[in-house]
Amino acid sequence: MDSTPKHFLKIGDFEPEQLQEMLDLSQALDRESRPLLDQKNVLFAFEKPSLRTKVGTEVAINHLGGRVLHVDADVLFGAGVDPVFEARESMLDTMKNVSQWCDAIFSRVFRHATLQAMAELSDIPIVNALCDHHHPMQAMADMYTIQETFGKQQQVAITFVGDANNVARSLLEIALCFGHEVRFSGPKDYDWSAEMLDHFDQLAQRFGGVFRHSNRPDDVIGGSQVVYTDTFVSMGEEEQMDEKLASFKEHQVNGTLFAKAGSDAGFMHCLPAHRGIEVTEEVIDHPNSWIYRQARNRMVVSRGVFATLIGTDRQTNV
Secondary structure, eight states, X not given: OTTSOSOBOOGGGSOHHHHHHHHHHHHHHHHSOOOTTTTOEEEEEESSOOSIIIIIHHHHHHHTTOEEEEOOHHHHHOOSXXXXXXXXXXXXXXXXXXXHHOSEEEEEOSOHHHXXXXXXXXXXXXXXXXXXXOOHHHHHHHHHHHHHHHXXXXXXXXXXXXXXSHHHHHHHHHHHHTTOEEEEEOOGGGOOOHHHHHHHHHHHHHHTOEEEEESSGGGTOTTOSEEEEOOSSOTTOGGGXXXXXXXXXXXXXXXXXXXXXXXXXXXXXXXXXXXXXXXXXXXXXXXXXXXXXXHHHHHHHHHHHXXXXXXXXXXXXX
């Protein structure tokens, strides 16, 4: 995949064919692991807490023969230093040093701009473990789960109910890139900007999908084959909790709303979930809940992404 972007920062940097090749490679490596990351070292630096992203990806790299090194985010990004200095050291010096020792950096950050700065200065791939605007690794696991269920050819009706956040954006982008019918419903005060709504419309037109949008979940839930939600209060928004929970009370995915999607609809959530807040127990524990498959698939797609970016046999046919 010589045309594959060097970094994995957001879904929009890739063509559907490139994303599908990584998903196919993920599937092949799940069936038969190979040491494609032998002697490869990946540096992990996380500004935010993580379970599925950190553990699932580390296990995936280990499966392929690679090694993971952890460094405190303060060390990599220069936070918490003596106020006399602007930073512990320049981003340029940091990236040039790490690029000599490691083969990739996997980083979870507060601001997407941090990843962009790293990518501009790094000689090795930067992989986004989550930022304020994007969660591409989650989107890859979500699409893998959807294809695992419906196959690669069927257009699927996917409805996201909740906040216009990083998880929703990456999910909507990858689903529209694959030509699916995507619906979104969230409260007006926490909705997409006009620019983002136009962005989703353009993706639908370009790739043959459908994008529907409403502030009322009842308007878009009917006929959904997948219903997806996420926390209403993301990391770093805790001070907005009371305000946001009041705004989102009509967007809880409960048994009544989920039933309107149809008896065969699947439920998805990136986790961690706040049971009784964005989703009720009867939905998250429903027989059609796929949340643990999604979590496992975080590990599965990590193999394909890292093997594509830094694998020893990047041209392997799958």
